Amino acid sequence: MKTRAIVSVLGADRVGIVAAISAALAEQEVNIEDIRQTILSDVFSMTMLVTIDEDTHPFEDVHAHLATVADELGMQVTLQREDVFRFMHRV
Amino acid sequence: MLHISPEEIVETLLMVQQQHLDIRTVTLGISIGDCGADTADEMGRRLYEKVTHAAERLVPVCEAIEREYGIPIRNKRISVSPVAAVAGRCACDDLTPVALAMDRAAETAGVDFIGGFSALVHKGVGAADDALIRSIPSALAATARVCSSVNVASTRAGMNMDAIARMAHTVKETAALTAEADSIGCAKLVVFANMVEDNPFMAGAVHGAGEADAVINVGISGPGVVRAIIEALPDDADLTAVAEAIKATSFKITRAGELVAREAARRLGVAMGIVDLSLAPTPAEGDSVAEILEAMGVERCGAPGTTTALALLNDAVKKGGAMGTSSIGGLSGAFIPVSEDAGMVRAVQDGALNLEKLEAMTAVCSVGLDMIAIPGDTPAETIAGIISDACAIGVINNKTTAARLIPAVGKVAGDHVSWGGLLGAAPVMDVSRWSSARLINRGGRMPAPLGSLRN
Numbered sequence: 345m346k347t348r349a350i351v352s353v354l355g356a357d358r359v360g361i362v363a364a365i366s367a368a369l370a371e372q373e374v375n376i377e378d379i380r381q382t383i384l385s386d387v388f389s390m391t392m393l394v395t396i397d398e399d400t401h402p403f404e405d406v407h408a409h410l411a412t413v414a415d416e417l418g419m420q421v422t423l424q425r426e427d428v429f430r431f432m433h434r435v
Numbered sequence: 436m437l438h439i440s441p442e443e444i445v446e447t448l449l450m451v452q453q454q455h456l457d458i459r460t461v462t463l464g465i466s467i468g469d470c471g472a473d474t475a476d477e478m479g480r481r482l483y484e485k486v487t488h489a490a491e492r493l494v495p496v497c498e499a500i501e502r503e504y505g506i507p508i509r510n511k512r513i514s515v516s517p518v519a520a521v522a523g524r525c526a527c528d529d530l531t532p533v534a535l536a537m538d539r540a541a542e543t544a545g546v547d548f549i550g551g552f553s554a555l556v557h558k559g560v561g562a563a564d565d566a567l568i569r570s571i572p573s574a575l576a577a578t579a580r581v582c583s584s585v586n587v588a589s590t591r592a593g594m595n596m597d598a599i600a601r602m603a604h605t606v607k608e609t610a611a612l613t614a615e616a617d618s619i620g621c622a623k624l625v626v627f628a629n630m631v632e633d634n635p636f637m638a639g640a641v642h643g644a645g646e647a648d649a650v651i652n653v654g655i656s657g658p659g660v661v662r663a664i665i666e667a668l669p670d671d672a673d674l675t676a677v678a679e680a681i682k683a684t685s686f687k688i689t690r691a692g693e694l695v696a697r698e699a700a701r702r703l704g705v706a707m708g709i710v711d712l713s714l715a716p717t718p719a720e721g722d723s724v725a726e727i728l729e730a731m732g733v734e735r736c737g738a739p740g741t742t743t744a745l746a747l748l749n750d751a752v753k754k755g756g757a758m759g760t761s762s763i764g765g766l767s768g769a770f771i772p773v774s775e776d777a778g779m780v781r782a783v784q785d786g787a788l789n790l791e792k793l794e795a796m797t798a799v800c801s802v803g804l805d806m807i808a809i810p811g812d813t814p815a816e817t818i819a820g821i822i823s824d825a826c827a828i829g830v831i832n833n834k835t836t837a838a839r840l841i842p843a844v845g846k847v848a849g850d851h852v853s854w855g856g857l858l859g860a861a862p863v864m865d866v867s868r869w870s871s872a873r874l875i876n877r878g879g880r881m882p883a884p885l886g887s888l889r890n
Contacts, residue, residue: 352444380441391441403503422448424505429439431690432447435758 345398348377348426350391351410355419357388365421368413369394372401388419393426448505454663455722456688457507458695459656459715461497462635464642464708465489465649467515467551471524478525479536486513486540486549489649494545496702504698506691509656509717510857511546514640519554519567530567534574534581541580547857548623550640552583555630558592558880560601571605575620576612582638588628588826590833594881599826602626603819603875607842610811614844617852621841622774622806626822628829628836633709634765639802639837650708652765653696655756657688658714659721661748665730677731678751685712685755693760709764712756713801714748716776718859724748724769725778725788736778737788745769746799766835768801774854774861775806783862790821790864797836798828804838808852808863811844818842820871823881831884 353365362381369376374394381390396406407423414421450456470481490513497508518533534552541549552574554564571583585602588594606621613620625639632643635652642650664684665677672680692710700707716724725736728744749769757763771793773779782788790807797803804825809818822838829836843852846863853860 350439350444352441352448354445354448382441389441389445391439391444404499407502422505425503426439428504428506428691428694429444429447431694432687433439433443435686 347396347398347403349394349396349403350424350426350429351394352422353388353390353419355388355417357383357386361388361417361419362390364413364417365390368409372406372409373397374401374406450660451506454657455659455717455719456657456691457509458653458692460510460512460635460654461508461695461699462512462514462640462652462654463490463493463649463703463705464514464633464646464652466642466646467521471521473524473526475525475527475530475532478522479532482515482533483536483540486515486537487543490544490546492703496699500695500698500702504694506695508695510548512635512637512640513541513544513546513549514635514642515549515551516642516644517553517555518551519561519563520644522563522566523561525563528566528569529573530570531574531577534570534578537581538578546580548580548582548637550582550584550637551642552581553585553641555586556598557586557589557595559595560598568601568605571624572608572612572620575609575623582623582640584625584627584630584639584641586627586630587822588830590629590830590887591883593883594628594823594826594830596823596875596881597878599626599823600815600819600875600878603815603822606818606840607815610842610844617854618811618841618843619854619858622839622854622858625837625839628826629834631765631835635711636713636715636766638839646708647706649705651696651700651703651705652708652711653692653699654711654713654715654765655688655692656715656717658716658724658727660684660688661714662721662723662727662730665727674747678747681748681751682755685752686759689756689759693762696762707762709762710760711765712752712763712767713765714752714769716770716772717857718775718777720777723776723778724771725776725782729778735785735787736782737792741792742795742799745771745796749800766801770802770805771796771800772806772839773864774808774859775857780859780861783864790866794824794828797825798832801835802837803828804840806839806841806858806861808841808843808846808861809866810847810863811842813842813866814870814872816870816872816875817866819875821866823875831886833886
């Protein structure tokens with residue numbers, strides 16, 4: 345089962361954030377479909393649309409793996425199913 | 436393609452992380468219609484089997500949804516058919532064993548509350564209803580998770596004044612049996628007018644007769660989100676603009692509830708019931724309905740204008756929510772429980788909010804006289820008078836009202852009581868010293884209002 349999800353990353357800007365997050369996703373065979381990234385008053389903000397193949401890498405595993413990377417980076421990283429945003433922000 | 440803007444994603448994250456957006460409760464309603472038996476012990480055994488089997492996956496499924504969607508589900512709960520409706524076969528005076536079985540079932544299922552130790556007596560009291568009401572004080576004293584509710588009035592039937600008087604005594608007995616814990620038993624007992632069949636919120640949740648065997652009902656939350664949106668408006672924004680802002684936010688909160696309800700029902704393989712649009716506060720700082728009213732412009736909740744602000748809030752939440760789900764149900768009106776809302780507690784302590792103002796507020800929202808600690812020596816007739824006033828507002832205005840009063844044994848007005856957790860803590864409120872005894876002791880039934888003749 346393919347699941348679309350949103351990865352959001354917030355925290356102090358530094359070298360290697362995109363690289364670390366992308367590598368973590370690649371390790372879980374998560375495909376990145378779109379990336380938006382910006383710096384707002386020194387706060388790094390990135391949102392990614394990704395597709396998780398739950399047959400090989402369950403949502404829970406990807407979630408746990410990203411949590412480890414978030415701790416290492418000292419950033420706030422969240423992974424949520426995409427429908428929650430579609431539901432809340434579109435009539 | 437990313438169809439959602441990064442701003443919308445950040446807004447959603449802030450709603451959860453800073454403004455306490457959560458799903459207040461996912462409640463699994465379970466029919467126990469097939470659990471009737473000749474003895475209370477046997478009925479309890481059947482109920483335990485039925486409930487623990489039906490609710491086996493409730494908590495893990497909710498926890499998975501929380502993680503995957505990033506929206507906390509604060510409570511997982513269970514409601515069952517009103518016990519008195521199933522206990523007819525049981526020729527016994529004491530239904531406490533059924534409550535004990537409910538408590539064990541809730542513990543096994545991993546939920547904090549189970550509702551349905553209930554009876555509907557708005558027109559008359561049957562033998563099983565009589566046994567249930569008699570068992571309420573001991574049942575609530577002997578259990579931690581069981582919630583009880585009794586419907587004593589309806590717009591169609593009028594008000595059963597004898598039942599109201601009896602419930603006032605039941606409230607006092609319950610307070611006495613749980614005196615050592617600030618009369619906590621009464622915090623799990625609601626007296627209703629126009630009780631609904633699909634309420635997911637405690638303490639009044641029951642699984643109604645018109646429901647499927649098992650059903651998922653969801654109660655939204657989010658007072659903090661609504662307050663934040665009002666505070667973000669310009670100071671001179673007029674009330675039309677305030678209503679518009681609340682509507683837009685309510686839509687988003689309701690959609691989160693709709694999504695969780697659909698997903699929980701699908702994963703559990705049961706029917707999706709309703710989304711209850713009640714804005715429900717918690718004792719956490721910032722998660723307060725009173726603070727919404729204060730953000731709208733009253734200096735303290737209870738000041739003149741408070742009823743207006745609450746009416747606007749309640750209406751705007753429904754209008755926004757109505758676009759968010761086609762399954763509105765339950766109580767769907769703002770809650771104003773005193774002890775569960777830090778802003779309400781502050782308003783009482785500051786002398787801005789009294790029992791009479793809370794009664795007025797009841798007229799424009801749901802479940803008005805909620806979680807109010809009153810002096811332990813308040814006469815039963817006075818408690819009956821307070822309950823009947825709340826019921827009269829519901830019966831005449833064709834809406835649900837309720838009273839959850841805690842006459843804290845040994846406490847006087849100005850003392851403090853604390854029940855912990857979501858039940859919170861509250862100052863003991865002053866009660867009118869004028870007697871209601873002559874009116875209450877007349878008993879009988881207040882006839883249904885003319886407005887009930889709609890056919």
